Amino acid sequence: MTINAEAKSQTGDPPxxxxxxxxxxxxxxxxxxxxxxxxxxQVVVDxxxxxxASGWKALLPHRRALTLHAIADGLAxxxxxxxELQMRDNGKPLTECRAMVExxxxxxxxxxxxxxxxxxxxxxxxxxxxxxTVLEPFGVVAAITPWNSPVMNDAxxxxxxxxxxxxxxxxxxxxxxxxxxxxxxxxxxAGLPEGLLQVVQGRGADIGAALVxxxxxxxxxxxxxxxxxxxxxxxxxxxxxxxxxxxxxKSPHVVFADADLDHAVAAVVAxxxxxxxxxxxxxxxxxxxxxxxxxxxxxxxxRARSLKVALPDEPGVEVGPLASFHHRDRVAxxxxxxxxxxxxxxxxxxxPTGGVYDGGAFYLPTVIEGLPADAxxxxxxxxxxxxxxxxxxxxxxLIEQANGTAFGLACGIWSESFKRAWRIxxxxxxxxxxxxxxxxxxxxxxxxxxxxxxxxxEKGIDGLRLYAQVKSMYFGL
Ligand code: NAD
Numbered sequence: 001m002t003i004n005a006e007a008k009s010q011t012g013d014p015p016x017x018x019x020x021x022x023x024x025x026x027x028x029x030x031x032x033x034x035x036x037x038x039x040x041x042q043v044v045v046d047x048x049x050x051x052x053a054s055g056w057k058a059l060l061p062h063r064r065a066l067t068l069h070a071i072a073d074g075l076a077x078x079x080x081x082x083x084e085l086q087m088r089d090n091g092k093p094l095t096e097c098r099a100m101v102e103x104x105x106x107x108x109x110x111x112x113x114x115x116x117x118x119x120x121x122x123x124x125x126x127x128x129x130x131x132x133t134v135l136e137p138f139g140v141v142a143a144i145t146p147w148n149s150p151v152m153n154d155a156x157x158x159x160x161x162x163x164x165x166x167x168x169x170x171x172x173x174x175x176x177x178x179x180x181x182x183x184x185x186x187x188x189x190a191g192l193p194e195g196l197l198q199v200v201q202g203r204g205a206d207i208g209a210a211l212v213x214x215x216x217x218x219x220x221x222x223x224x225x226x227x228x229x230x231x232x233x234x235x236x237x238x239x240x241x242x243x244x245x246x247x248x249x250k251s252p253h254v255v256f257a258d259a260d261l262d263h264a265v266a267a268v269v270a271x272x273x274x275x276x277x278x279x280x281x282x283x284x285x286x287x288x289x290x291x292x293x294x295x296x297x298x299x300x301x302x303r304a305r306s307l308k309v310a311l312p313d314e315p316g317v318e319v320g321p322l323a324s325f326h327h328r329d330r331v332a333x334x335x336x337x338x339x340x341x342x343x344x345x346x347x348x349x350x351x352p353t354g355g356v357y358d359g360g361a362f363y364l365p366t367v368i369e370g371l372p373a374d375a376x377x378x379x380x381x382x383x384x385x386x387x388x389x390x391x392x393x394x395x396x397x398l399i400e401q402a403n404g405t406a407f408g409l410a411c412g413i414w415s416e417s418f419k420r421a422w423r424i425x426x427x428x429x430x431x432x433x434x435x436x437x438x439x440x441x442x443x444x445x446x447x448x449x450x451x452x453x454x455x456x457x458e459k460g461i462d463g464l465r466l467y468a469q470v471k472s473m474y475f476g477l
Pocket of ligand 1: 146173205207209
């Protein structure tokens with residue numbers, strides 16, 4: 001580890017600053033000024049003023065759509081530099097960072113379209129009156145995002161919230177603070193009225209908590225861990241403001257004996273080791289029907305061993321570093337605990353050493369077997385390249401084990417039997433079900449969690465409705 005990452009780990013950030021460390025080599029990726037709680041008050045005043053004075057909410061939807069398209073154009077014009085910045089900010093392979101910027105661009109374009117075309121309800125004349133609904137913005141909404149895919153997660157909130165006519169205060173993670181200011185700069189250049197989008201920086205427990213508690217923030221949209229989601233939910237509940245929570249997962253990936261094994265094995269490997277496992281929908285629990293268990297696990301272990309773990313901009317890289325050194329240490333501690341629980345490490349389970357590995361926050365793709373489904377390692381999110389494998393004997397056994405966690409974000413099912421895949425897909429408690437595919441994402445299809453994985457749905461029309469309140473109007477005739 002070079003001096004910069006070491007200095008930060010020993011003395012913390014300089015006063016008033018957040019320094020982003022590039023986890024590939026420990027160098028400084030950039031820094032931002034932290035927002036103080038006093039400054040936050042002014043930020044909210046400015047956002048509220050912009051909400052009322054800019055005329056944004058009263059604009060014809062196609063005028064708002066033009067600005068959202070212009071933001072998408074601005075992102076597209078800087079696609080490569082934004083992808084490189086995200087790579088330095090959180091260490092994801094450059095190819096993945098490019099895809100995340102593409103996703104952000106698509107999100108702005110999609111909500112530009114939705115805000116022009118979204119329909120509301122009309123009840124035709126009932127005797128002497130007609131009724132219909134209109135959608136109205138809340139005012140100032142808070143958007144709080146995690147570090148794993150900053151530009152994509154920021155866009156997933158900012159685009160629909162603006163499309164619905166709100167002012168937005170965006171608080172990115174203190175571990176990946178560099179992309180949000182770029183989005184703000186691009187939005188202003190695209191003609192978004194001054195003040196309507198604001199970025200605040202700092203630690204969740206300080207500025208994040210103050211933002212959620214601020215009396216003029218009328219709605220909160222959060223993506224992050226379940227513990228944080230619960231803390232935010234308590235405050236939002238007390239304040240009676242709506243909230244949308246996109247939280248963690250421990251998603252089951254299921255392989256039946258009749259599956260197309262080549263595709264299944266490739267998808268299981270990509271589903272857990274892509275983004276170094278730092279994906280909320282990582283398929284982190286593998287369930288394999290017992291007759292093919294040994295073969296499937298052997299093939300996955302072989303593939304995991306051959307994955308190219310390398311610097312994020314190296315051609316052919318498959319697994320980059322984790323997003324920070326302290327997160328790498330958390331993942332290592334997770335695997336140590338799995339060992340202590342009696343898990344057998346079939347591959348990985350270590351920090352690689354030598355060459356570039358010595359300077360970065362790398363952890364080897366890891367497969368663990370031999371743990372019962374209720375072990376802590378099979379219940380808790382590692383948010384790293386760690387797969388636990390479990391055999392199952394029949395559908396009832398599978399459903400009980402797979403549903404036996406607090407989470408319910410996603411699942412994957414591999415079977416050539418459509419009827420069985422449908423049955424299992426309906427039985428598993430998950431917001432997204434992938435059958436004979438995994439981790440696909442379409443902006444028009446809603447996304448969100450069952451159980452402790454969240455409340456509300458991002459993406460699709462639902463994703464705009466999160467940021468709007470319904471007003472029912474009656475007209476006497
Ligand atoms: P985190 O919960 O630690 O932090 C997320 C954000 O919340 C950060 O900006 C943080 O500063 C802020 N925050 C922390 N405490 C706060 C508080 N008391 N009040 C207000 N804000 C606060 O999560 P993380 O470590 O940044 O991200 C990893 C987690 O995010 C994982 O659990 C992952 O599954 C989840 N995630 C979920 C989705 C999804 O769509 N469901 C997507 C990506 C990540």
